[in-house]
Amino acid sequence: MLKVVSGSHSQIHTPLRESAFIKACRREPTPHTPIWLMRQAGRYMPEYRAVRDRMSFLELCHDSEQAADVTITAARALGVDAAIIFADILLVLEPLGVGLEFVKGDGPSIREPVRDPARIDALQPYDTADRLSYVYEAIRLTRAELTEVPLIGFAGAPFTLASYLIEGGGSRNYVATKQLMYGNEAAWQRLMELLAGLINSYLHSQIDAGANAIQLFDSWAGCLSPTDYARFAAPHSTAALRGISERAPVIHFGTATSGMLGDIRSAGGDVIGADWRIPLDRAWEAIGHDRGIQGNLDPVTLFAPTETIAQAADDILERAAGRPGHIFNLGHGILPQTPVDHVKFLVDHVHEKSSR
Numbered sequence: 001m002l003k004v005v006s007g008s009h010s011q012i013h014t015p016l017r018e019s020a021f022i023k024a025c026r027r028e029p030t031p032h033t034p035i036w037l038m039r040q041a042g043r044y045m046p047e048y049r050a051v052r053d054r055m056s057f058l059e060l061c062h063d064s065e066q067a068a069d070v071t072i073t074a075a076r077a078l079g080v081d082a083a084i085i086f087a088d089i090l091l092v093l094e095p096l097g098v099g100l101e102f103v104k105g106d107g108p109s110i111r112e113p114v115r116d117p118a119r120i121d122a123l124q125p126y127d128t129a130d131r132l133s134y135v136y137e138a139i140r141l142t143r144a145e146l147t148e149v150p151l152i153g154f155a156g157a158p159f160t161l162a163s164y165l166i167e168g169g170g171s172r173n174y175v176a177t178k179q180l181m182y183g184n185e186a187a188w189q190r191l192m193e194l195l196a197g198l199i200n201s202y203l204h205s206q207i208d209a210g211a212n213a214i215q216l217f218d219s220w221a222g223c224l225s226p227t228d229y230a231r232f233a234a235p236h237s238t239a240a241l242r243g244i245s246e247r248a249p250v251i252h253f254g255t256a257t258s259g260m261l262g263d264i265r266s267a268g269g270d271v272i273g274a275d276w277r278i279p280l281d282r283a284w285e286a287i288g289h290d291r292g293i294q295g296n297l298d299p300v301t302l303f304a305p306t307e308t309i310a311q312a313a314d315d316i317l318e319r320a321a322g323r324p325g326h327i328f329n330l331g332h333g334i335l336p337q338t339p340v341d342h343v344k345f346l347v348d349h350v351h352e353k354s355s356r
Contacts, residue, residue, distance in 0.1 A: 016150045016212055021082040025213060025249035025270050027292050027325035033317060033354035034081035035347055036152070038253075039333030041074035041086050044340055048074070057102040061087055064134045068141035075149060078347050082150045082213070085142060085206075087135050089156030089217050090164060092198055095131040096123050098165060113168035115176055117187040123194055128201040135202075136209035143210035152251075153211030155202050157218035158195040158240055159233035165191070174223045181232050188232065196239040203240070207247050214244055215251040216269070222256025229260050234267040241268040251294055255332055261286040275331030281319035292325035299330045302342045309342060310349050317354055328354075 016022055020034040041048055048070055051060060060066055067086040075083035090108050094100045099111025114120055129136075143151055156164075163177045164170075171177070181188045203214050218237065221229055237252070244250050245268065252264055253273030261283055265272050271292035274283035276299075284293045301312045313328070320326040328350045334343060 015147075019081065019150055021150050021327065022212065022249065024325055024327050025251075025292055027290075029324050029356075031356055032351050033320070033326055033328050035328035035350045036075075036080040036082040036084065037078070037330055037334055037343065037347075038084070040078060040080060040084065040343075041070045042334055043336035044334055044338040044343065045074060045077065046340070047077070057088070058100075061091060062134050064137035064141060067134075067138040068145070071138070071142050071151075072146045075146060078344055079351075080149070080347055082152055083142065083146055084152040084154060084215070085135070085139050085211065087138070087154070089154070089160065089219070091132060091135065092128075092155060092195075092202055093161060093165060095126045096165075108164065108169060110165060110168045113176070114165045114191070115180060117184055117190075120187050120191045120194075123191070125194060125197060128198060129205055132202060132205070136205055139206055139209040139211055150212035151210065152213045152215055153203065153206030153209075154215040154217060155199045155206075155240070157216050157221065157233070157254075158192045158199060158236040159224070159229075160218050160220045161195050161199070162188075162191055163220045163223075171220075171223075174220065177223075181228075185232075192232075192236040193239070196236045199240040200242055200244075203244050204247070207244070211248065213249045213251065214241075215253055215273075216241060218252070218254040218257070218264070221254040221260070221264070224260075226260040226263055229257075230263050234263055237264075237267040244268075245270055251327075253294065258283065258286075262288070265291055271325070271327060273329070277331070279319055280316050280326075281321070284320075284323075289323065289325075292327065293320075294327040294329050296329070296331045297346070299332050299335050299338070302330075302334070302338045302346065304342075306342065306345050309346055310353075313346060313349055314353060317350070322354075322356070 020030040023030045024034050071086045101109050103109050166177045249270045251271040252269030255275045258278040265287045271294050272287045274295040276296050
């Protein structure tokens with residue numbers, strides 16, 4: 001039985017507290033720069049494609065044993081410093097009865113978008129412990145088998161989930177989302193409060209199940225101005241993260257958010273994720289060196305020759321300057337056509353280059 005340590009991040013078992021990933025979350029010196037990759041269990045891996053040939057994406061998410069297996073397979077195949085549970089940020093929306101589906105070639109879709117106050121008021125909170133239990137079981141199964149590296153749980157941030165609910169899927173300009181946000185702020189606040197409550201419960205339950213760290217994905221926050229982010233989104237991300245950092249490290253990540261990294265930091269998180277649109281050293285200055293940073297290689301770089309990948313990784317490591325608190329990652333998820341050997345090369349190179 002692993003001993004549980006009291007105090008900050010008290011849910012982390014003793015051996016994993018000394019892992020490179022958890023130490024970096026605490027901004028402590030590490031033997032090398034830890035690296036894990038968003039979407040590291042994905043279609044670029046033949047083992048994952050073999051599973052998907054047998055079941056749909058949602059079926060895989062709902063199958064706790066298979067979700068645990070693809071999580072473990074990816075982490076061990078790549079030799080990364082952390083695993084992330086296989087799930088999807090939109091699973092929180094499924095019990096709301098809005099018709100979540102994943103359409104081949106088109107991605108996630110909401111069949112019944114929520115675009116008016118009456119539809120928002122019809123949405124009802126639910127028991128995340130019951131309706132999302134398959135995610136917690138996948139975490140328990142993964143944690144029992146994958147003892148050598150920490151396991152990251154995650155959720156989508158309220159703004160990103162709201163934008164999916166309102167738009168019905170991805171969007172270029174988020175017109176429907178902003179129409180509601182600007183046109184009926186009271187209804188917007190009710191929706192965001194509902195989502196923040198569900199997310200907070202979901203994250204606490206993931207930690208209860210064995211997640212050693214949490215990442216909050218605000219994938220679409222970059223469509224907002226910094227002023228609108230601070231007014232309409234940030235307070236609800238703070239609510240979604242209430243009490244989480246006291247139990248496990250929190251990584252707060254968004255894309256196209258270079259102009260609001262300080263605001264994201266203020267909304268919550270021990271480590272702030274940056275995408276590739278800003279040099280890592282400038283991003284860390286904007287965040288503040290009293291927080292860790294995660295990032296920030298352009299995912300498309302992994303299609304380049306290995307010499308180019310090494311040069312790009314070295315530039316990021318040099319900008320981090322060996323300061324404790326850097327977790328190497330991509331600026332977004334691994335793309336489906338990425339050569340798997342290039343992904344493995346990146347992990348090995350970061351470990352070798354940053355060895356201290």
